[in-house]
Amino acid sequence: xxxxxxxxxxxxxxxxxxxxxxxxxxxxxxxxxxxxxxxxxxxxxxxxxxxxxxxxxxxxxxxxxxxxxxxxxxxxxxxxxxxxxxxxxxxxxxxxxxxxxxxxxxxxxxxxxxxxxxxxxxxxxxxxxxxxxxxxxxxxxxxxxxxxxxxxxxxxxxxxxxxxxxxxxxxxxxxxxxxxxxxxxxxxxxxxxxxxxxxxxxxxxxxxxxxxxxxx
Numbered sequence: 001x002x003x004x005x006x007x008x009x010x011x012x013x014x015x016x017x018x019x020x021x022x023x024x025x026x027x028x029x030x031x032x033x034x035x036x037x038x039x040x041x042x043x044x045x046x047x048x049x050x051x052x053x054x055x056x057x058x059x060x061x062x063x064x065x066x067x068x069x070x071x072x073x074x075x076x077x078x079x080x081x082x083x084x085x086x087x088x089x090x091x092x093x094x095x096x097x098x099x100x101x102x103x104x105x106x107x108x109x110x111x112x113x114x115x116x117x118x119x120x121x122x123x124x125x126x127x128x129x130x131x132x133x134x135x136x137x138x139x140x141x142x143x144x145x146x147x148x149x150x151x152x153x154x155x156x157x158x159x160x161x162x163x164x165x166x167x168x169x170x171x172x173x174x175x176x177x178x179x180x181x182x183x184x185x186x187x188x189x190x191x192x193x194x195x196x197x198x199x200x201x202x203x204x205x206x207x208x209x210x211x212x213x214x215x216x
Contacts, residue, residue, distance in 0.1 A: 008159025046121020091195025
């Protein structure tokens with residue numbers, strides 16, 4: 001199980017490195033700069049709870065589906081195709097940056113209560129259909145990978161989500177340094193790298209399920 005947990009950590013590191021520079025990232029940076037580090041941590045907790053809910057909801061359906069041997073191959077291939085499509089969209093995504101101010105110090109404002117930051121993080125991605133499509137692709141593919149074993153899936157996604165949460169907290173902590181280097185060119189390169197990574201992961205899943213089905 002420890003090996004499976006570390007596999008989840010690797011996926012979490014991949015997501016944090018190649019897929020962690022979307023709207024949530026900018027919100028983390030802005031919150032850390034304007035409100036302080038701990039409000040940004042609360043925002044990261046909200047994002048974590050959102051990801052956890054999506055994974056649980058996807059698993060509730062995915063585990064029941066992929067445990068059927070006849071569905072294993074086709075859903076593994078479908079999830080790989082979804083990730084490839086998502087990777088192509090990410091690769092070709094246009095970069096739109098806001099005209100943000102760049103203050104040297106956090107602005108101390110008597111802002112909302114702590115739960116408001118958590119709620120903001122929680123609802124930030126829930127209305128984004130691409131986030132749902134992404135997690136459905138990952139969850140179905142990983143469920144196929146482990147044959148729907150609930151314990152193994154729990155360890156895997158625990159490693160993934162904890163890693164993503166810790167990376168978001170690290171981004172909030174390092175936001176002053178990171179923000180200075182962000183521009184359209186840098187973000188565009190991250191998008192292209194993320195797209196290539198997702199395409200590669202999708203191809204890997206397709207090859208993996210086909211190989212295991214042939215070998216079975």
